Amino acid sequence: MPELxxxxxxxxxxxxxxxxxxxERVCVVLPAIVRGPYRRRWRRFLxxxxxxxxxxxxxxxxxxxxxxxxxxxxxxxxxxxxxxxxPARDEPSGAADRHTHTRLVMTFGGGRELHxxxxxxxxxxxxxxxxxxxxxxxxxxxxxxxPLGPEPLLVSRAAFAGALRSRRPVKALLLxxxxxxxxxxxxxxxxxxxxxxxxxxxCASIAEDEAALLLREIKKVLRRAIRHGGTTFxxxxxxxxxxxxxxxxxKAYGRTGEPCxxxxxxxxxHVVAGRGTHIxxxxxxxx
DNA sequence: AGTAAACTCCGGAAGC
DNA sequence: TGCTTCCGGAGTTTAC
Numbered sequence: 001m002p003e004l005x006x007x008x009x010x011x012x013x014x015x016x017x018x019x020x021x022x023x024e025r026v027c028v029v030l031p032a033i034v035r036g037p038y039r040r041r042w043r044r045f046l047x048x049x050x051x052x053x054x055x056x057x058x059x060x061x062x063x064x065x066x067x068x069x070x071x072x073x074x075x076x077x078x079x080x081x082x083x084x085x086x087p088a089r090d091e092p093s094g095a096a097d098r099h100t101h102t103r104l105v106m107t108f109g110g111g112r113e114l115h116x117x118x119x120x121x122x123x124x125x126x127x128x129x130x131x132x133x134x135x136x137x138x139x140x141x142x143x144x145x146x147p148l149g150p151e152p153l154l155v156s157r158a159a160f161a162g163a164l165r166s167r168r169p170v171k172a173l174l175l176x177x178x179x180x181x182x183x184x185x186x187x188x189x190x191x192x193x194x195x196x197x198x199x200x201x202x203c204a205s206i207a208e209d210e211a212a213l214l215l216r217e218i219k220k221v222l223r224r225a226i227r228h229g230g231t232t233f234x235x236x237x238x239x240x241x242x243x244x245x246x247x248x249x250x251k252a253y254g255r256t257g258e259p260c261x262x263x264x265x266x267x268x269x270h271v272v273a274g275r276g277t278h279i280x281x282x283x284x285x286x287x
Numbered sequence: 288a289g290t291a292a293a294c295t296c297c298g299g300a301a302g303c
Numbered sequence: 304t305g306c307t308t309c310c311g312g313a314g315t316t317t318a319c
Contacts, residue, residue: 001312062312077312079312080310080311081297121296121298122297122312146314168289168290175312177312177313235299273291274293274311275311276311
């Protein structure tokens with residue numbers, strides 16, 4: 001599942017290849033993924049992109065943003081299984097994956113292609129105008145996209161404490177993209193394990209120093225995951241087809257029954273906020 | 288209004 | 304072999 005670190009790595013990988021490239025054509029294989037004001041006029045919107053250069057490849061939370069000359073933009077939300085692939089220049093589109101689950105293909109001058117692939121079809125792409133890549137929220141909200149909370153790597157301690165003002169379970173808050181934007185199931189479980197906080201605890205029970213610790217651990221986990229290329233749990237790949245290397249460094253997520261890396265107690269799996277949740281019952285005590 | 292749970296989309300994987 | 308169930312990011316709906 002692509003969360004913030006995976007999308008950051010996708011952006012890094014795409015940036016070095018496609019920035020400055022001129023779009024020759026965009027082929028939408030599955031029109032149902034297109035959203036926004038141009039949802040029903042995407043053909044025309046995408047035709048207008050032809051001949052323009054890609055100016056920026058950026059990330060906002062789990063969204064990947066391609067900004068073109070003239071401030072038109074494509075914003076991708078990858079859902080569970082969305083990924084990008086940059087087939088090597090001469091590769092004759094061979095992978096079976098590519099034929100059956102490719103949802104959109106951009107072709108650049110020189111013949112280089114970018115494929116958006118998404119098995120589960122939860123991924124979406126928004127066609128936007130007048131997007132400032134350094135402040136994309138205004139354009140995204142104007143197009144009807146759900147407003148996003150602050151970036152976890154940039155948010156201040158005070159703003160984070162504010163985001164936690166609630167009586168809901170802390171895990172529910174961390175997954176709520178309108179409160180804080182970019183975390184998903186994997187990194188929420190990892191951060192809560194690192195901070196020694198039980199995911200089902202009410203935010204109201206979390207003291208100021210615990211919140212500060214939690215934020216520090218969130219930032220540490222995200223930075224390490226970014227550095228290691230993200231986590232491949234089932235099928236994440238970067239645009240070159242490489243797996244993330246962070247999986248073997250996970251401390252809680254997906255380790256049900258295995259010994260806690262801190263105390264040796266078996267990791268347990270529960271359901272919190274409707275999600276599979278991994279905890280060490282000893283390191284993450286009740287209240 | 289805030290919250291929570293249920294339901295929707297979808298197909299691979301796991302279980303029977 | 305073939306069926307059923309599970310899973311989840313995010314949006315919507317329903318109920319308190």
